[in-house]
Amino acid sequence: xxxxxxxxxxxxxxxxxxxxxxxxxxxxRRTRRVSSLFLWQLxxxxxxxxRRRRRLITNLILFAQLLSLLILSLALAGPHRLNPRPVVSxxxxxxxxxxxxxxxxxxxxxxATVEALKEFLREGQATxxxxxxxxxxxxxxxxxxxxxxxxxxxxxxSPQGKSDWDExxxxxxxxxxxxxxxxxxxxxxxxxxxxxxxxxxxxxxLGNVHLMQVGTSIENMGITQMQVRPVGADPWAHQVLVxxxxxxDSPTDVALLITEQVPLIDLGLLSEPIVVVEQxxxxxxxxxxxxxxxxxxxxxxxxxxxxxxHDAFPFDDVVHVVARQPRPTRVxxxxxxNHFLMSALDVFDSLxxxxxxxxxxSSRGPFDLAIFNEVPVPPDFAGxxxxxxxxxxxxxxxxxxxNSIAWWQQEHPLFxxxxxxxxxxxxRSTLESDPAQQVLIQGxxxxxxxxxxxxxxxxxxxxxxxxxxxxxxxxxFPIFLGNVLDWANPARAxxxxxxxxxxxxxxxxxxxxxxxxxxxxxxxxxxxxATLQYLNGSPSxxxxxxxxxxxxxxxxxxxxxxxxxxxxxxxxxLLEGFLYLGPRRSEARR
Amino acid sequence: xxxxxxxPLLRALxxxxxxxxxxxxxxxxxxxxxxxxxxxxxxxxxxEYEPGDDFRSIDWNLYHRLxxxxxxxxTEERNRTLTIVLxxxxxxxxxxxxxxDYCKQVAAAxxxxxxxxxxxxxxxxxxxxxxxxxxxxxxxxxxxxxxxTLHQAEPGGMTxxxxxxxxxxxxxxxxxxxxxxxxxxxxxLLDENWERALxxxxxxxxxxxxVHVLATDDWMPAGMGSFQLVDQESGSTLDVxxxxxxxxxxxxxxxxxxxxxxxxxxxxxxxxxxxDTADPVExxxxxxxxxxxxxx
Numbered sequence: 001x002x003x004x005x006x007x008x009x010x011x012x013x014x015x016x017x018x019x020x021x022x023x024x025x026x027x028x029r030r031t032r033r034v035s036s037l038f039l040w041q042l043x044x045x046x047x048x049x050x051r052r053r054r055r056l057i058t059n060l061i062l063f064a065q066l067l068s069l070l071i072l073s074l075a076l077a078g079p080h081r082l083n084p085r086p087v088v089s090x091x092x093x094x095x096x097x098x099x100x101x102x103x104x105x106x107x108x109x110x111x112a113t114v115e116a117l118k119e120f121l122r123e124g125q126a127t128x129x130x131x132x133x134x135x136x137x138x139x140x141x142x143x144x145x146x147x148x149x150x151x152x153x154x155x156x157x158s159p160q161g162k163s164d165w166d167e168x169x170x171x172x173x174x175x176x177x178x179x180x181x182x183x184x185x186x187x188x189x190x191x192x193x194x195x196x197x198x199x200x201x202x203x204x205x206l207g208n209v210h211l212m213q214v215g216t217s218i219e220n221m222g223i224t225q226m227q228v229r230p231v232g233a234d235p236w237a238h239q240v241l242v243x244x245x246x247x248x249d250s251p252t253d254v255a256l257l258i259t260e261q262v263p264l265i266d267l268g269l270l271s272e273p274i275v276v277v278e279q280x281x282x283x284x285x286x287x288x289x290x291x292x293x294x295x296x297x298x299x300x301x302x303x304x305x306x307x308x309x310h311d312a313f314p315f316d317d318v319v320h321v322v323a324r325q326p327r328p329t330r331v332x333x334x335x336x337x338n339h340f341l342m343s344a345l346d347v348f349d350s351l352x353x354x355x356x357x358x359x360x361x362s363s364r365g366p367f368d369l370a371i372f373n374e375v376p377v378p379p380d381f382a383g384x385x386x387x388x389x390x391x392x393x394x395x396x397x398x399x400x401x402x403n404s405i406a407w408w409q410q411e412h413p414l415f416x417x418x419x420x421x422x423x424x425x426x427x428r429s430t431l432e433s434d435p436a437q438q439v440l441i442q443g444x445x446x447x448x449x450x451x452x453x454x455x456x457x458x459x460x461x462x463x464x465x466x467x468x469x470x471x472x473x474x475x476x477f478p479i480f481l482g483n484v485l486d487w488a489n490p491a492r493a494x495x496x497x498x499x500x501x502x503x504x505x506x507x508x509x510x511x512x513x514x515x516x517x518x519x520x521x522x523x524x525x526x527x528x529x530a531t532l533q534y535l536n537g538s539p540s541x542x543x544x545x546x547x548x549x550x551x552x553x554x555x556x557x558x559x560x561x562x563x564x565x566x567x568x569x570x571x572x573x574l575l576e577g578f579l580y581l582g583p584r585r586s587e588a589r590r
Numbered sequence: 591x592x593x594x595x596x597x598p599l600l601r602a603l604x605x606x607x608x609x610x611x612x613x614x615x616x617x618x619x620x621x622x623x624x625x626x627x628x629x630x631x632x633x634x635x636x637x638e639y640e641p642g643d644d645f646r647s648i649d650w651n652l653y654h655r656l657x658x659x660x661x662x663x664x665t666e667e668r669n670r671t672l673t674i675v676l677x678x679x680x681x682x683x684x685x686x687x688x689x690x691d692y693c694k695q696v697a698a699a700x701x702x703x704x705x706x707x708x709x710x711x712x713x714x715x716x717x718x719x720x721x722x723x724x725x726x727x728x729x730x731x732x733x734x735x736x737x738x739t740l741h742q743a744e745p746g747g748m749t750x751x752x753x754x755x756x757x758x759x760x761x762x763x764x765x766x767x768x769x770x771x772x773x774x775x776x777x778x779l780l781d782e783n784w785e786r787a788l789x790x791x792x793x794x795x796x797x798x799x800x801v802h803v804l805a806t807d808d809w810m811p812a813g814m815g816s817f818q819l820v821d822q823e824s825g826s827t828l829d830v831x832x833x834x835x836x837x838x839x840x841x842x843x844x845x846x847x848x849x850x851x852x853x854x855x856x857x858x859x860x861x862x863x864x865x866d867t868a869d870p871v872e873x874x875x876x877x878x879x880x881x882x883x884x885x886x
Contacts, residue, residue, distance in 0.1 A: 029829055032817040035681035035689070035808050036749070036780035037828050040819060043843030044828075047836055055831075 012073020016066050023062050064576045068569050075565035088181050090126035092117060092149075093168055095188025096133040100159035102189070109189045112214040114153045117187055120212070121146060126183075130175050134163035134188070137455055138171055142436070163188075170412070171453060174438035187212040220247040221254060221309055224288065226319040228303075231294065242291045242305050242319070246283035253282050255308040256291060262301050270302060328352045329489040332361055335373035335388075340472030344481050351485070369488035374465055382456040384488045391465040392429045402426050403443035403463070412440055414451075414460070414483045418476045425471075427464035437461075460484065594698040594737055599872055603699055605640050606875075606885040607707045608672065608772065634708065636660040663708075670772065671726065672704040672711045673796070675758060676740075677777030679716065679749035680823040685805025685867040690745040692867040693776045693803050699875050700774055701736045703885065705729065713739055716777065717747075720754035748823050749780065751787030762794040771796030778804050785854055792858030799861035799884060802851060806868050809844040811837065 034040065040047070094117070100110040107115070129149040131141040133156065141152040176182055186209065225243035246252050259273035276295060283289045295303065303321040310317065328350040333341070334357055345353045354360060354367075358378065361370060370383060374390040408420045420441060430446025433439055441449035443463070452459040471477050595603075639648060639659035647661040674697045682690035697713065704711040705727060713723040713736065724739050758773070773796045781787065791798050806812075814837070819828045830836065848864060855862035861884060865874050879885040 029816040029818040031820055032813075033684065033820045033822050034811075035684045035778060035805065035822055037819060037821045037824075037826060038780045038782055039808065039844055039847060040828055040830065040840070042847060043840050046839045046843065047830060 006077065008073050008076040012069050012076075015069045015073070019062070019065050019069065023058075061576055064572045068572045068576075071565045071569050071572070075569070088126040088183055089128040089130070089177050091130045091132065091172065091175070091182065091184040093132040093134065093165075093172075093184065093186050093188075094153075094156060095163055095186075096135045096156060096159050097163040097188075098159050098161060099189055108159075109214050110156065110159050113187045113189075113212070114156065116212055116214055117153055117185070118150060120185070121150065128177055130172075132168050132172065134165055134168055135159075135161045136164070138164070138168045139175070139453065139455065142175060171438065174451070174453070175436060177435065181208075183208045183210065185210045185212050187214075189214055221245070221252055221283070221307065222247075222317055223256075223305055223307065223319045226305055226321065228295075228297075228321050234296070236296050236298075238295050238297055240293055240295050240303070240321075243288055244281055244283055244291070244307065245288045246285055249285050251282060251284050252309075253280065255280050256305065257308060258293070258303065258305045260295075260298075260301055260303050262298050273304065276303070329369070329485055330354070330365075330367045331485070331488075332356055332364075332367045332370045333373060334358065334361075334370060335375035338373055338466055340466055340477070341371070341373060344472070344478045347478050348482065348485060369485065377459055377461075381459070384458045386460045386462065386484055388462050388465055389427070389429060389431070391468050392427055403428050403430055403445040403448060405448060406442045406444045408441040408449075409439075414440065414480070414487055416479075416483050418480045418483065420476070422474055423469060423471050423476060425464050425469040427468040429463060431461055431463040458487075460487075594695050594741060595702070595871075599699070599875070600702065602872075602876055603703050604706050605642060606703050606880070608670075608700070608703055608709065609883055609886055633662055635663040637663055670704070670709040671796075672700065672709050673714060673758070673771070673773045674701055674711065675714045675716060675720075675755070675773065675775045675777075676723075676743070677716045677749065677751075677775075677779075678743055678745040678747075680746050681749060681778060681780055682745040682803075684807065684822055687867055688745075689778055689803050689805050689867055690743075692865075692871060693801075694740045694743060695871045696776055696801055696803070696865075696874065697774075698737055698740050699871065701727075701740075702733055705733050705736060711736060714754075714758065715743065716749070716751065716754045718750040718753045720757040751777065751779070751781045752783045752790060755787050755790040759790050759794050762796055772799065773797070774799045774801060776801040776803060778802070778808065779851060780804075780808065784851065788851070788854050788858055788860060792860055797861070798859070799863070800855055801874075802848075802862065802864040804864070804866055806866055809848065809866075810841050 094110075094113060096110065100108065100113065102109050125146060127144060129141065129143050129146065130139070131149060131152050132138050133140055140156070141149060143149060172184070222245060223242060224245040225241065227241040228238050229241075231237055231239040240258075242256060242258070244254065244256060246254075256277070256279045257275065258277040258279075260276050261270040261273050263269070264271055277291075277293050279291055281289045281291065297303070304318065305320075306318045329348075330352045331345065331354070333345075333353060333355045337355070342353075345351060354364060356364070361367060361383070366383075368384065370381075370385040372385055372387040374388055377385055377387045402425060404425055405420055405423065408415065425443065425448065428445065430443060431448065431450050433447045433450045436452075438451040438453070439447045439449070440451055440460075441447070446463075448463040450461050450463075452461060466472055471480075636649065636652065637660065639661050643661045647663075649660050649662050652658070652660045676693055676697055678690055678693070682688065682693060685692065701711045701713065708728075710726045710728045711724075711732075712726045715721040715723050723743060724736065727736055755775070762771070762773070773791065773794055775791055775798070777800070779787070779800075779802055788800070791800065811832070814832045814834065816831045817829070819830060821827070852862055852864070854860075861882070863874065863878060863882065863884075865878070875885065
């Protein structure tokens with residue numbers, strides 16, 4: 001119980017004292033002379049019995065008055081009840097993109113975020129904690145222990161890469177507990193305009209969403225976009241677009257230097273940088289300049305764009321593009337041979353398909369994807385896999401109708417360009433799904449396809465055999481497999497773009513060379529207006545509902561007790577009136 | 591003539607006589623008897639006829655001679671003795687009017703009737719011990735003495751009904767007079783020994799009458815609240831909280847006690863008159879006592 005206005009309690013206690021004094025005053029006896037106490041003593045026994053009852057009634061009235069005053073005072077003091085046990089599910093998404101490595105005065109933004117979260121978590125308890133990061137692997141922790149959460153915050157890896165907020169927000173609902181009040185904290189430097197994300201609107205329907213932003217505004221000038229696309233008939237000819245943005249408040253002159261390093265095959269080294277283009281740009285404040293030029297690439301060459309400017313955010317001052325032969329996607333098929341599956345996999349280029357067993361997974365790995373066709377996935381499997389359930393026996397199936405498709409998640413990347421409405425499933429089996437798994441296709445009898453994602457494995461479980469549906473005959477089948485391959489090897493998509501196998505992103509050694517592909521959307525949030533100073537105040541889970549500062553915050557309804565207190569007071573006053581008036585009424589009636 | 595009784599009342603009382611035959615004071619109302627006591631009487635005087643006088647006492651000879659009606663006034667062969675015992679204890683202070691004043695008025699009226707009718711009258715006050723306020727008074731000329739004595743009597747002291755009445759009973763026992771005596775006890779009887787007191791009165795050979803005088807506050811108190819009741823005589827206290835229910839309980843108890851007193855008097859052959867001081871004394875004397883046969 002929390003009391004917010006103690007002055008009312010004090011006034012109520014004073015009123016109680018006044019009422020007691022009044023009752024004492026009323027109880028003072030006046031002297032009355034009588035001829036003799038003889039008659040009074042004669043009826044004393046009966047008087048005494050009445051007096052005891054009368055005293056009880058008088059005390060009841062006093063008690064009722066005191067209780068009324070106390071309840072009214074309590075009601076006016078504005079009490080509200082805190083749940084004795086936490087029923088809150090707390091989700092935390094930490095921005096671990098490269099921008100969080102920026103060092104503000106004293107500490108990096110990630111460190112500042114972790115400290116802010118620890119301060120927020122210092123008091124109070126939640127029933128369930130989930131920790132997400134915007135860079136893979138997204139789900140870092142799902143636990144009921146705050147200590148484990150604090151430990152996991154300390155072990156967050158160094159910021160790198162680009163945030164994939166959409167992927168995080170898409171996976172988040174699978175980790176919701178519907179019986180708990182859900183609170184989600186988006187912690188980062190605000191280098192993502194979440195207000196424009198559709199997923200945020202969906203999340204706000206699930207619970208309370210809070211933004212926790214750290215970071216200081218900086219005078220930044222950087223390359224916000226660098227795109228390379230083939231042009232013309234020559235497959236090696238490309239057009240390069242470099243976008244330079246000025247986030248300062250004054251016009252800035254900057255020199256854009258583009259160099260190329262050619263691989264020396266024999267030596268295994270890169271040549272000295274060769275200047276491709278040197279261009280001076282004058283960028284107006286808060287404006288963007290685009291510079292486009294053509295470039296004929298050499299396999300293995302590194303194209304580097306750099307600004308001759310060093311500011312507090314140096315990561316967007318240099319951008320690399322590497323041209324190299326892409327690595328094929330490696331797929332291991334385990335289980336029954338399936339003609340349709342084999343035929344579909346043959347369609348894809350840059351795909352290395354191997355048929356084997358679990359021993360092959362370890363002996364000839366690594367593989368990007370394992371397809372378990374009608375054989376179970378080992379419980380300790382680590383990696384990415386697709387599992388087709390075995391066919392159900394006919395005798396069992398006759399007892400139930402087919403588990404036809406009821407609905408499916410049309411927005412999921414695995415179903416891009418796939419229309420499941422045209423697919424018939426004759427299987428009558430269903431999948432077991434726990435709340436942590438995301439249902440992608442729901443049949444009339446139960447889940448047909450679920451996505452099981454943990455820190456160690458990603459398994460797409462399909463509840464029917466290919467032989468028990470007409471999926472292989474549909475155009476959706478190869479498209480679906482393509483989506484699965486993209487899901488297993490996200491870099492595959494860029495590799496398949498013409499000229500085949502020419503361009504790729506080298507993410508093997510980001511400390512040396514990496515492709516900075518800052519979206520304008522993200523960079524814009526480094527503006528002084530968008531990048532908040534440090535948190536206003538110290539948020540906390542406890543106290544006043546434990547609400548952190550929030551831009552998107554739904555008011556938390558707190559149970560109000562004063563209505564019940566007022567009702568109790570009215571009843572007590574009625575009781576008092578009855579006690580006072582009841583005997584007189586009966587006397588008059590008599 | 592007296593501050594105790596107004597003159598019109600005295601005029602009315604002159605025509606009343608006290609009936610000393612016990613049978614005349616039966617508790618049943620309406621039983622009246624006009625027979626004069628005493629078997630042999632002596633002529634004493636004439637007086638003018640007044641309505642209500644016995645026709646047999648009219649002197650028709652005088653009527654023929656004077657053309658006016660006169661009645662003969664006789665004197666009993668042995669004078670009747672009227673003993674009026676007053677309770678003037680401290681409790682008689684209370685009431686509106688005070689019970690003591692009311693008692694003195696009743697005593698004065700009865701004494702006046704007795705003296706005016708030729709009876710011997712004496713006044714005693716309950717003690718302890720029994721205090722004789724007057725000797726036996728005889729004759730109308732002693733009416734002043736009677737009134738003065740009563741007027742000067744002041745209430746006070748504790749109530750003791752039994753002891754003085756036992757003294758009175760002893761005096762009655764030693765008296766040579768065997769008939770025609772009347773003892774009138776005027777008291778509020780607010781004593782725990784009231785029954786013994788009545789039994790003592792009942793043992794006397796004379797005719798007995800009890801005039802039970804109570805103030806309204808004695809048997810039907812009013813006013814609600816918390817009180818500390820103080821006994822007027824003893825000063826002892828009792829804490830009570832009076833409300834309607836409590837007052838009703840007390841009133842019922844008082845009524846029951848009055849019934850017991852009345853029953854005891856009937857059982858002991860004592861004439862019983864209960865009066866509230868709020869009732870006019872004229873009503874008691876001119877109506878109640880005449881209806882009940884004590885006066886005629």
